[in-house]
Amino acid sequence: MRLLPAFTIAVCTLLLSGCPKRPTTVPEAPAQAEQPADSSATDGMAEGQVGDARDLPGADSGAGGGAGPVGVATVIYFDFDRSEIRPEYAALINSHGRHLAAAGGIRIRLEGHTDERGSREYNIALGERRAQEVRRTLMLQGAGDRQLTTVSYGEERPAAEGSNENAYEKNRRVELVYGR
Amino acid sequence: MLRRAWIVFLALALPGQQSAAQLTVQILRGMAESVPIAVVPLAWESAGAAPWDVAATVQADLERSGRFRPLPRAQMLELPHAAGEVDVADWRMLKVDYVLVGSLAPLPDGRVEARYELVSVANGQRVLGATLPSDRNALKLASHRLADAIYERILGVRGAFSTRIAYVAVDGPVTARNYRLMVTDADGANERIVFSSPEPIMSPAWAPDGRSLAYVSFHSRFPAIYVQTLRTGEQVRVSARSGINSAPSYSPDGTQLAIALSRRDGNVDVYLLNLASQELQRLTDDAAIDTEPAWAPDGRSIYFTSDRAGAPQIYRIGLAAGERPRRITFEGTYNARPRVSPDGRDLAVVTLDRGAYRIAVVDAERGGLRVLSGGQLDESPAYAPNGADIIYATREGGRGVLAIVSADGRIQQRLAASAGEVREPAWSPYLN
Numbered sequence: 354m355r356l357l358p359a360f361t362i363a364v365c366t367l368l369l370s371g372c373p374k375r376p377t378t379v380p381e382a383p384a385q386a387e388q389p390a391d392s393s394a395t396d397g398m399a400e401g402q403v404g405d406a407r408d409l410p411g412a413d414s415g416a417g418g419g420a421g422p423v424g425v426a427t428v429i430y431f432d433f434d435r436s437e438i439r440p441e442y443a444a445l446i447n448s449h450g451r452h453l454a455a456a457g458g459i460r461i462r463l464e465g466h467t468d469e470r471g472s473r474e475y476n477i478a479l480g481e482r483r484a485q486e487v488r489r490t491l492m493l494q495g496a497g498d499r500q501l502t503t504v505s506y507g508e509e510r511p512a513a514e515g516s517n518e519n520a521y522e523k524n525r526r527v528e529l530v531y532g533r
Numbered sequence: 534m535l536r537r538a539w540i541v542f543l544a545l546a547l548p549g550q551q552s553a554a555q556l557t558v559q560i561l562r563g564m565a566e567s568v569p570i571a572v573v574p575l576a577w578e579s580a581g582a583a584p585w586d587v588a589a590t591v592q593a594d595l596e597r598s599g600r601f602r603p604l605p606r607a608q609m610l611e612l613p614h615a616a617g618e619v620d621v622a623d624w625r626m627l628k629v630d631y632v633l634v635g636s637l638a639p640l641p642d643g644r645v646e647a648r649y650e651l652v653s654v655a656n657g658q659r660v661l662g663a664t665l666p667s668d669r670n671a672l673k674l675a676s677h678r679l680a681d682a683i684y685e686r687i688l689g690v691r692g693a694f695s696t697r698i699a700y701v702a703v704d705g706p707v708t709a710r711n712y713r714l715m716v717t718d719a720d721g722a723n724e725r726i727v728f729s730s731p732e733p734i735m736s737p738a739w740a741p742d743g744r745s746l747a748y749v750s751f752h753s754r755f756p757a758i759y760v761q762t763l764r765t766g767e768q769v770r771v772s773a774r775s776g777i778n779s780a781p782s783y784s785p786d787g788t789q790l791a792i793a794l795s796r797r798d799g800n801v802d803v804y805l806l807n808l809a810s811q812e813l814q815r816l817t818d819d820a821a822i823d824t825e826p827a828w829a830p831d832g833r834s835i836y837f838t839s840d841r842a843g844a845p846q847i848y849r850i851g852l853a854a855g856e857r858p859r860r861i862t863f864e865g866t867y868n869a870r871p872r873v874s875p876d877g878r879d880l881a882v883v884t885l886d887r888g889a890y891r892i893a894v895v896d897a898e899r900g901g902l903r904v905l906s907g908g909q910l911d912e913s914p915a916y917a918p919n920g921a922d923i924i925y926a927t928r929e930g931g932r933g934v935l936a937i938v939s940a941d942g943r944i945q946q947r948l949a950a951s952a953g954e955v956r957e958p959a960w961s962p963y964l965n
Binding site for chain 1: 707733735736751754755756776777779780793795799801822824825838840844845867869870883885890909910912913928931956957
């Protein structure tokens, strides 16, 4: 069910037409794209050694990297306590997705953030969900699992200071950081 | 019932190392029916000056708690040092309910012994009498323990003056932050840096023996959970899995951590991590966010935050096989970050109260919710080990400070740092 927003955007973009509020069918493609993640998660208990499970190849890379598509913004903003990607960001994410698909050596770090309201640990989870939502959408566009790393800072790294809605909407975001 | 009581600033002298974020304690509101008590200076039964003013520390502790109204020394008509010397008629005239008297004497082994007696002015009876040996350089701690005993004798619950508080201090601009994990005595003195990093430090949690802290640090550029032994400073990484490694909470026996992980698939759930074997067990499995686990004191269940019903609410899951989560909170649209009272009956949570995030206490069985704080962005509640007070993070003039509210909501205190922000307080267990 959590694939629906991402999938909705993908369908909207492909059809270049109005988006249905709720797609009634979910094709196999997104599930296939999830396969590497799913299989990695099922080896569950064996993963449980101290510090051995940083299985993202981009995690310690200083090399490799690469730049993003020219002239395309690298920040996506979210509604309060939501992680669905707003329709206006579909084109932006598609540009990044196609860029990544075209150059498999490029790596990107997706940094999820929230505004300062509410509980800090819950916000870490919310920032992660936002970053994962962007990751799934990029993968639907052909980006490879191994090109993408997510990290959530919750409310710890605000883009704007201040306790007002103006700052809050700048802080509820996912940043796409190339070359990390 | 409530009245604005005394405003006291205790500028706390700090022997030894100084740090930037010295906490000062300010009582904003005490109890109208606070207990009047006289803490008479202890006699020093040797030559020279007394090695420590035990009575001054005891008096400051009792006053800071908001539950006692100590008589200023200058108003004392006499300075008795034993219960037999207390003239109750004089103290009755001063409207004092209790008188603490005693003496401090050197022991042959070089230590010092405090002998103290608490006299009830109502009937002249000695209600407490004890001796407390201490190293000369530990007399402040001994004084806190003495205050703990008086608090317990009069209020029926052990004092928490001899405990400690861990918290996160942050300073510097957004682009060059400095995070420090700190531990301080409960009165704000004796502050130490446990760990510092330019990357975020979060979620300190005390081990039940008070000897180590679990916390989250981003210093490797990804979040990982560490356990650090306070005495040695030894830091062990216990979880650095893909995705978030968040919100550690110790089991009451100290053998396990409940933690929140997202693993490779990004779905945040609660797991149990055995610290000795590193065995990991999944506790919740829901597509929604499940995080912020908190162990019940009996070790049989875990409370956590989940947005499985569309918004964050508190749930409880038993640890026996096949248990299903049960929703605890139904009032309001946002209840998160539960902490369980030491008797297991109540939860301190963050609640959305008329547009503001505040600290509330929830009945763990019936779910009824009572808001205790009045800030706009209050968070991170933690119980004192005696259950009498809840410490939490709030804002003052746009800056993060700590605050304490009594579990009944009647007493409020602020702990403000001299510089920077402080947040995420965690109150230690009893340490002796």
